[in-house]
Amino acid sequence: MGFEKVIVVDGRGHLIGRLASVIAKQLLNGQRVVVVRCELLNVSGSFYRNKLKYFAFLRKRMNSNPSHGPYHFRAPSKILWRTIRGMIPHKTQRGMEALNRLKVFEGIPAPYDKTKRMVIPSALRVLRLKPGRRYASVGRISREVGWKYGDIVDKLETKRKEKSAAYFEAKKKLNALRAKAEAGA
Numbered sequence: 030m031g032f033e034k035v036i037v038v039d040g041r042g043h044l045i046g047r048l049a050s051v052i053a054k055q056l057l058n059g060q061r062v063v064v065v066r067c068e069l070l071n072v073s074g075s076f077y078r079n080k081l082k083y084f085a086f087l088r089k090r091m092n093s094n095p096s097h098g099p100y101h102f103r104a105p106s107k108i109l110w111r112t113i114r115g116m117i118p119h120k121t122q123r124g125m126e127a128l129n130r131l132k133v134f135e136g137i138p139a140p141y142d143k144t145k146r147m148v149i150p151s152a153l154r155v156l157r158l159k160p161g162r163r164y165a166s167v168g169r170i171s172r173e174v175g176w177k178y179g180d181i182v183d184k185l186e187t188k189r190k191e192k193s194a195a196y197f198e199a200k201k202k203l204n205a206l207r208a209k210a211e212a213g214a
Contacts, residue, residue: 036060038063044158053113057123068166069167071165075164105135108171109167
């Protein structure tokens with residue numbers, strides 16, 4: 030990836046660990062990165078196995094006072110954020126600044142729905158996982174362990190897709206008219 034002002038990555042269909050490692054390196058190099066649609070990230074391994082792994086993680090807490098940590102984020106975006114944090118020296122100044130260059134979202138919120146979104150081929154599930162291997166969606170795991178906003182995100186996403194489809198139809202008509210005008214001229 031070349032250096033740009035902001036890179037917007039569409040999380041759909043990416044493996045979480047591979048995506049996180051690429052993003053962590055970009056952040057440490059000074060690149061600003063925004064990841065959208067975190068609920069559609071994938072994890073290798075069956076859903077049931079990943080659910081059990083997350084429940085094992087939930088059991089890890091401070092015995093005397095659980096509010097002292099470790100904190101178990103339920104939202105897909107926060108799960109990705111924590112995965113990336115683990116790949117960055119986040120307790121140093123350089124690491125803190127790198128993490129501040131990262132933004133993660135479920136769905137595609139307003140400013141990013143009109144920008145070009147990238148995929149990272151080295152992290153795509155279809156290119157990295159052998160066909161027939163099991164995988165799970167981070168959004169589904171999150172819903173199972175206590176993320177409450179999945180339905181709201183789905184509703185907002187359908188609304189955004191409808192708007193996007195209407196825009197694309199209008200754009201196609203405009204392009205057809207332009208081509209017709211150029212042919213006539």
